[in-house]
Amino acid sequence: MKSIDWPLLFVAATSLLGFGVQHLNYKNLNGRVDSLKNTENDVASLKLQHGVFLEELEKVQKLSIKDLAGARELSEAIPFTLVDDWWVADAKMFRFPRGIVVGDRKEDCEYGNAVLSVGLLDELVGGNCPSGDSSVTFGSGNDASGDYSAVTGGFFNEASGFASSVTGGNDNKASGDYSSVTGGDYNKASGSRSSVMGGYENSASGWGSSVSGGVRNQATGQTTSVSGGGDNQATGRASSVSGGNMNTAQGERSTVSGGGKGAATAFGSAVSGGNLNRAIAAHSSVSAGQRNQAKGKSSSVSGGWMNQATQEHSSVSGGARNTANNVFTSVSGGYLNKAVGR
Numbered sequence: 001m002k003s004i005d006w007p008l009l010f011v012a013a014t015s016l017l018g019f020g021v022q023h024l025n026y027k028n029l030n031g032r033v034d035s036l037k038n039t040e041n042d043v044a045s046l047k048l049q050h051g052v053f054l055e056e057l058e059k060v061q062k063l064s065i066k067d068l069a070g071a072r073e074l075s076e077a078i079p080f081t082l083v084d085d086w087w088v089a090d091a092k093m094f095r096f097p098r099g100i101v102v103g104d105r106k107e108d109c110e111y112g113n114a115v116l117s118v119g120l121l122d123e124l125v126g127g128n129c130p131s132g133d134s135s136v137t138f139g140s141g142n143d144a145s146g147d148y149s150a151v152t153g154g155f156f157n158e159a160s161g162f163a164s165s166v167t168g169g170n171d172n173k174a175s176g177d178y179s180s181v182t183g184g185d186y187n188k189a190s191g192s193r194s195s196v197m198g199g200y201e202n203s204a205s206g207w208g209s210s211v212s213g214g215v216r217n218q219a220t221g222q223t224t225s226v227s228g229g230g231d232n233q234a235t236g237r238a239s240s241v242s243g244g245n246m247n248t249a250q251g252e253r254s255t256v257s258g259g260g261k262g263a264a265t266a267f268g269s270a271v272s273g274g275n276l277n278r279a280i281a282a283h284s285s286v287s288a289g290q291r292n293q294a295k296g297k298s299s300s301v302s303g304g305w306m307n308q309a310t311q312e313h314s315s316v317s318g319g320a321r322n323t324a325n326n327v328f329t330s331v332s333g334g335y336l337n338k339a340v341g342r
Contacts, residue, residue, distance in 0.1 A: 099130070112147070125155050135159075139168070149174075154183070164189070172196070179204075184213070194219070202226070209234070217241070224249070232256070239264070247271070254279070262286070269294070274303070284309070292316070299324070304333070314339070 079090040099115035106127030111117075115130040117137045128137035128144075128151070135144035142151035142158070149159035153168035164174035169183040179189035184198040194204035199213040209219035210226075217226040217233070224234035229243040239249035244258040254264035255271075262271035262278070269279035270286075277286040277293070284294035289303035299309035300316075307316040307323070314324035319333035329339035 103127075115144075142166070146177075157181070161192075169198070187211070199228075214243070229258070236267075244273070251282075259288075277301070281312075289318075296324075296327070307331070 079092055080087045098113060099111055102118040104119070104121040104127050106121065106129050109127070109129035110131050112131050112133040112135055114134045115136065117128045117130050119128040119138060119140050121127040122140055125141035128140065128142045130137040130144045132145050132147045132149050134148045135146065136150040136152065137144045139151065139153045139157070140155045142155060144151050145158070145160045146162050146164050148163040149161065150165045151157045151159050154166070154170055154172070156171045157166040157169065159166050159174045161175050161179050162177040164176065164179045166172045166174050166181045167183055169181065169187070170185045172181040172184065172187045174181045174189045176190050176192045176194050178193045179191065180195045181187045181189050182197040184196070184200055184202070186201045187196040187199060188203045189196045190203070190205045191207050191209050193208045194206065195210045196202045196204050197212045199211065199215055199217070201216045202211040202214060204211045204219045206219055206221045206224050208223040209221065211217045211219050212227045214226065214228040214232070215230040217229065217231070219226050219234045221235045221239055222237045224236070224238065225240045226232045226234050227242045229241065229245055229247070231246045232241040232244065234241050234249045236250050236254050237252045239251065239254045241247045241249050242257045244256065244262065245260045247256040247259065247262045249256045249264050251264055251266040251269050253267060254269045256262045256264050257272045259271065259273035259277065260275045262274065264271045264279045266280055266284060267282045269282065269284045271277045271279050272287045274286065274288040274292065275290045277289065277291070279286050279294045281295055281297045281299060283298045284296065284300065286292045286294050286301045287303055289301065289305055289307070291306045292301040292304060293308045294301050296309055296311040296314050298312060299314045301307045301309050302317045304316065304318040304322065305320040307319060307321065309316050309324045311325060311327045311329065313328045314326065315330045316322045316324050317332045319331065319337065320335050322331040322334060322337045324331050324339045326340050329341065331337045331339050
């Protein structure tokens with residue numbers, strides 16, 4: 001048996017071990033080289049992203065500086081100052097081309113230009129709607145649909161005519177151009193330049209007609225007027241009823257001053273008062289009494305009961321059942337008297 005050359009074996013083993021270590025180091029070195037290559041790629045990518053980031057940051061900074069300058073300028077231009085929870089406006093003029101709504105907005109309203117609306121929505125009444133240009137609404141549930149129209153109070157009122165107005169009240173309507181309703185309930189001013197000042201269910205439908213008050217009065221003729229009372233009608237051109245109940249001024253320029261169920265049906269005729277009196281002919285008149293009639297032109301009955309002045313310029317001053325049957329005749333009084341001759 002040969003002896004083992006231990007020194008030679010040791011040298012061989014050491015050589016093999018060194019070779020293995022070098023091989024391992026080589027692999028590790030290759031891995032590190034690859035890692036460095038990846039790192040370089042990552043660094044290049046990061047540099048690119050960092051460049052893009054810096055560019056975006058510079059843009060944001062420029063915008064921020066611009067916005068900050070604008071905000072500072074806007075802040076300096078705000079014309080209001082907060083004082084004890086109240087915003088107080090500067091002593092300057094303010095211009096709002098489209099309009100202002102103070103309170104609640106009505107969703108189904110087509111607002112006009114240069115409008116003003118003040119009011120709150122209510123489940124029962126609803127909101128205001130100024131749909132006409134340069135129109136104004138106050139109160140609740142009011143509509144101003146005519147251009148330059150205004151409803152300044154109340155509820156359920158409507159101003160639909162050009163430059164029409166309703167000042168207040170309930171369910172009033174101003175539909176004629178330049179018409180107006182001042183107040184009351186269920187009044188209508190439908191004629192051009194007509195007016196109703198108050199009362200209940202009054203109507204001014206004639207051009208330039210007016211009803212001052214009362215109940216269910218009607219001014220239907222041109223420039224007619226009813227001052228008050230109830231169920232009165234002024235239908236003739238320029239006719240008038242001052243008051244009373246169920247009176248009618250039918251003739252042109254006729255008048256009924258008061259009383260009940262009086263009628264002035266001819267041109268320039270007049271009934272001053274009483275009950276159921278009639279002025280039928282032109283320029284005829286009945287001053288008072290009951291069931292009197294002035295049938296002749298320029299005839300007159302001053303009072304009494306069931307008197308008649310049937311001919312031109314005839315007259316009955318009083319009494320009962322008297323008749324002036326011829327021209328220029330007269331009966332001063334009494335009962336069942338007749339004036340038949342000149």
